[in-house]
Every structure is written in C-alpha cells, then in structure tokens.
Amino acid sequence: xxxxxxxxxxxxxxxxxxxxxxxxxxxxxxxxxxxxxxxxxxxxxxxxxxxxxxxxxxxxxxxxxxxxxxxxxxxxxxxxxxxxxxxxxxxxxxxxxxxxxxxxxxxxxxxxxxxxxxxxxxxxxxxxxxxxxxxxxxxxxxxxxxxxxxxxxxxxxxxxxxxxxxxxxxxxxxxxxxxxxxxxxxxxxxxxxxxxxxxxxxxxxxxxxxxxxxxxxxxxxxxxxxxxxxxxxxxxxxxxxxxxxxxxxxxxxxxxxxxxxxxxxxxxxxxxxxxxxxxxxxxxxxxxxxxxxxxxxxxxxxxxxxxxxx
Ligand code: C5P
Numbered sequence: 001x002x003x004x005x006x007x008x009x010x011x012x013x014x015x016x017x018x019x020x021x022x023x024x025x026x027x028x029x030x031x032x033x034x035x036x037x038x039x040x041x042x043x044x045x046x047x048x049x050x051x052x053x054x055x056x057x058x059x060x061x062x063x064x065x066x067x068x069x070x071x072x073x074x075x076x077x078x079x080x081x082x083x084x085x086x087x088x089x090x091x092x093x094x095x096x097x098x099x100x101x102x103x104x105x106x107x108x109x110x111x112x113x114x115x116x117x118x119x120x121x122x123x124x125x126x127x128x129x130x131x132x133x134x135x136x137x138x139x140x141x142x143x144x145x146x147x148x149x150x151x152x153x154x155x156x157x158x159x160x161x162x163x164x165x166x167x168x169x170x171x172x173x174x175x176x177x178x179x180x181x182x183x184x185x186x187x188x189x190x191x192x193x194x195x196x197x198x199x200x201x202x203x204x205x206x207x208x209x210x211x212x213x214x215x216x217x218x219x220x221x222x223x224x225x226x227x228x229x230x231x232x233x234x235x236x237x238x239x240x241x242x243x244x245x246x247x248x249x250x251x252x253x254x255x256x257x258x259x260x261x262x263x264x265x266x267x268x269x270x271x272x273x274x275x276x277x278x279x280x281x282x283x284x285x286x287x288x289x290x291x292x293x294x295x296x297x298x299x300x301x302x303x304x305x306x307x308x309x310x
Contacts, residue, residue: 018130020056022122023049023157023299024113025150026183026263026270029212032201032233040149040165041198044209046216047114047150048176049157049299050183054115056082056122057102058130064096070103081120081147088143089127089135097131108292110191112264114154120147121154141167158299161216163209174219176298179274184283185294186252188244188267197265200237207233227259227272235262242267248291255285 025047033042061067066086070076082101089095101123107115121144128135135143137155144151149166156171163170211231218225239246245267252260256278257271273279279295286293 015130016060018058018126020058020122020126021053022056022107022115022118023154024052024107024115024118025049025153025157026113026185026268026298027232028159028261029215029230030232030234030264031207031209031212032198032205033209034206035201036165041201043149043163043166044212045162045166046159046173046212047153047162048159049154050185051297051299052107052113052185052294054107054119054122055104056119056126057104058123058126059100059102061098061100063098066090066099066101068101068103070105072105072109075103075105075109081116081151082123084147085120085123085143086127088147089124089133092135092139092143093133095131099127108187108268110193111187111268112192112194112262112266113185113268114150114264117148117150118154120144120151124151125155159219161212173216175300176219177225180225180272181297182273182276182279183296183298184252184257184271184273184279184286185263185296186248186269186271186286187292187294188242188248188269189292190242190244190267192238192242192265192267194265197234197238200241201234202237205233205236207231227261230259230261232262232264234265238262238266245269251286251289251291252282255282257282 028046028048031044035041066083068080068083082103086099107113124140141152144155145167152167152169153160153162158172159174161170161173215229249260249269252271260269260271263270283293283295
C-alpha cells in the first residue's frame with residue numbers, strides 16, 4: 001500500500017487552504033460496444049487508479065470568482081476542468097465564496113491517463129468536504145458526469161467497472177493480484193485527441209463487453225489472470241495511426257516486458273511486473289533510449305483516492 005493511502009482526512013471548515021492529491025488511471029480493459037445516437041460510444045471498461053498524481057491547492061479569496069494557475073502554461077486558462085468543477089458547485093449552491101486554484105501537474109497531459117477528469121473530481125470532492133456542503137453523492141455524481149465521461153470514476157477510484165459512456169460505475173470490483181501491482185507507464189512524445197480516436201473506430205473494433213466482464217469475473221473469483229486477458233478496442237486504431245506509439249510498444253517488449261497495453265485512447269502504454277526490480281530494469285533501458293517512463297503501482301481500494309492535509 002502506498003504511503004499516501006494511509007493519510008487521514010481532516011475537517012477543513014475553519015482552514016483557508018486545502019491540498020488534494022489527484023490520481024491518474026489506466027484502463028485494464030476497454031470494450032467499445034458501439035456508437036450511440038448521442039454520438040458517444042457505449043463502453044465497458046475496467047479502470048484502475050495508480051500512484052501517480054497531480055497536486056491541487058485550493059485557497060479562499062475575498063472576490064466572487066475562481067482563479068487558476070498551473071505549472072503547464074497551456075492548461076492555465078478558463079477551459080480547465082478544475083474551474084468548471086468549482087463553478088458548477090458555486091452555481092448549484094449559489095455560493096459567492098471565491099477560490100484560487102493552484103494545479104501542479106505530474107500526470108502527462110492528453111495521455112489516456114485521465115488527468116483532467118481526475119482533477120475535476122478532486123475539486124468536487126475537496127470542496128464538498130472542506131466546506132461541508134449539503135451535496136449528496138448523487139449530486140456529486142451528476143455534476144461529475146456533466147463535466148466528462150471519466151469524471152465520476154475518480155469520485156471512487158480503486159478498480160471499478162465503468163459502463164455507459166464511462167459514467168456508470170460499479171465501484172471497487174476487486175483488487176489486482178499482488179503480482180500485477182508494479183507497473184511501468186511509457187508516454188510517447190505525442191498527444192492524442194480522444195474524440196479523434198473514437199471517430200476512427202470501425203465496426204470490427206467493437207466488442208460485446210466480454211473482455212471487461214471476463215477480467216472482472218476472474219478478479220472477483222480470484223482466478224489466475226493473464227496479460228492476454230487484457231484488451232483495448234481503441235488500440236488497433238491508435239497503433240495504426242500513430243507510428244510513435246507502435247515504436248514505443250515495440251521498445252517496451254524489446255526491453256524485456258512480457259505484456260504491454262494502451263491506456264484509454266493513448267498514447268500512454270502500461271506494462272505489469274511482478275517485482276520492483278524487474279520494472280526498474282526495464283524502466284532504465286527505456287529511459288536510456290529517451291522515453292518518458294513512470295514506475296508506479298496500482299492503488300488498492302481500501303483507501304480514499306483523494307487525501308487532504310493541513
Ligand atoms: O466525455 P469526454 O468529454 O471526456 O469525451 C471526450 C470525447 O471522446 C467525446 O467528445 C467523444 O467524442 C469521445 N467519447 C466517446 N464515447 C465515450 C467517451 C468519449 O465517443 N464513451
């Protein structure tokens with residue numbers, strides 16, 4: 001268990017500042033069942049939070065507005081989901097309390113790791129707990145779903161089955177086997193548009209949802225799991241369209257990983273390892289080739305995904 005998972009939650013009603021950790025995710029499986037009349041795609045995906053996080057600092061300000069700065073300059077603007085999340089709460093409850101948000105990104109941007117969605121969910125949860133707002137879990141879920149398909153998942157985190165356009169959550173389906181807890185993330189040096197990747201799907205990429213259901217059943221019944229059980233319906237299109245991703249995938253396997261999958265709409269790739277040493281050796285090899293690589297761990301479901309500190 002990561003150290004962060006032992007952090008306790010505090011009551012911040014009297015404080016002026018709140019810090020939140022906002023975790024990334026990977027998609028263990030991603031079934032696309034088909035295109036819906038509303039333009040979205042029907043999904044069944046097993047999402048897993050990982051120990052790679054952004055830090056968000058929220059401070060009260062006297063003015064009736066929400067300010068935001070970010071260490072990634074192109075994200076410092078009013079389109080950032082953290083602003084939308086804070087404004088959604090202020091509008092729903094008619095709050096005039098102003099807020100300054102500092103967002104420190106570590107999660108790669110536009111990478112298939114859910115960073116923006118996680119940040120939005122973290123702001124919703126932080127404000128709810130910090131200001132002790134009269135919002136039900138359903139209210140939070142609805143606001144999260146309005147902000148984006150992946151946002152509701154981050155209200156629970158851990159390992160969850162996400163259906164619909166991703167917003168219908170069956171939380172805490174299981175924990176990964178211990179042999180799968182170490183993982184390497186490799187981020188090819190390109191950004192990928194989720195909308196574009198979905199648009200380029202063909203009917204032959206669709207599945208019935210069986211990949212996600214089979215892995216969920218194996219985990220719940222504590223049956224052995226194989227890397228060949230993992231599947232991402234978006235992977236074929238991304239590997240075909242982005243040579244950088246196909247090259248990175250080949251490099252990961254060549255460096256000694258026994259498995260590699262695309263996360264979400266990419267371009268990040270992930271590989272599981274039974275030991276820290278094996279993961280670190282492959283990380284070193286990939287880094288010497290110039291790849292951006294993160295050695296991290298799946299988060300278990302027995303701790304809150306979001307933590308607060310004074
Ligand atoms: O919901 P979100 O804004 O995160 O989705 C980004 C884009 O990805 C959507 O505009 C849509 O084009 C595509 N998408 C989809 N089906 C989903 C989720 C996302 O087609 N289930």
